[in-house]
Amino acid sequence: MAEVVLAYCSSHAPMMSAARDSAPEEQRNNFFNALGWIQQEAQARDVQAVVVLANEHFTNFFLENFPQICIGLGERNWGPTEAWLPIDKAWIPGHPGLANHVARETLASGFDPAFSHLLELDHGVMTVYHELDQTMQLPLVPIVQNCAVQPLMPVRRSYEFGQALGAAIRSYEGLQRVALVGAGGLSHWIGTPRVGDIAEDFDRWFLDKLESGDLSDVLDLPDDELELAGNGAHEIRSWLAVAGAVAPTPAKTLAYEPVYPWITGMAVSHFATPSAPG
């Protein structure tokens, strides 16, 4: 059976790749050093595949049909879609075995994820995936979530989906060592008069909740309250799914930097999961 041998969450922002040096040196060093540590852990734990949850930015879906969750089942997916993102455009290998198993098991658990045999991956997945594996050869199962178009899946439901996702990964017999990543958030505003603002108080509160392991206040958040940390804050759904997948393991914040040039509260949190299957 597989085990989640590495679980972490990271903010994503296109500027972390496209305008890396626009961030103050100390901030970017803290952020990327945390991701560097994660990369070393992935190598040390000999990760065989990675599941990345990130939000949909109208890259694959539009208003005709907008799934709350979509699992990438394909043998490969394309990314990054943004021509200006300085990451090589490539076909990223998928893992149909794991992805189909996750889809079947989460369906059996009472969720109704959509699926796609070909996803286009934007900065939401690609910035974080590329920091994990610059060769972009690590098999990737992308799971895109609706964090932008109302009505949204409640945050509690995202956490519960994560619980089902974690169980699904751990019941897969085709691999032994899987990494699980939540990519998105934290606070930020896009396409509004507050673009560029960061709600540091929200970010620190949320990270503290993840470290405490008591997420009850977070899971009760209605969307209109969560939006007070920015319309981009809805992306914490990816973080909560990972937290649910590895519960009750609490997170440890490896880095938090409010990077104003990247218009986002940039954090990396790690969950100390087993280093090998039991």
Next chain:
Amino acid sequence: MGAPRVEPTYGLQTAPRREVPCRDLVTGVDDDVSLYQLQRCVWDSIRAGQVSGSTKRAFDVDSYDLTEDEKQAVEQADIGRLYQIGLHPVLLNGFCRASGFSRNEYRDILEAFAEPEERKARWQK
């Protein structure tokens, strides 16, 4: 006569144009445009500039049922007007980038529409 046939989009490059007006059943007014058309127009315009496989997508602003106001806002990249009309903020953000606006530039434009926030969230002391 039955309802007009609406062709499914199934991966088409642009949204289907309506050949006849749709009547709003509440107001009784013939509504031959919709915010959806504007959202779709802007989405397609952004994607026309993006890499997808080895191709770029085609885009023609005249293939959408837009009002003159909407069409002008798209063609002139009138960010403030698009915000007022109700363009989705994710699309607005992408459209600004595709149109060459920096974040500071488009924030300066949108600040005129900012409304004070009176509510307090649970994380705010």
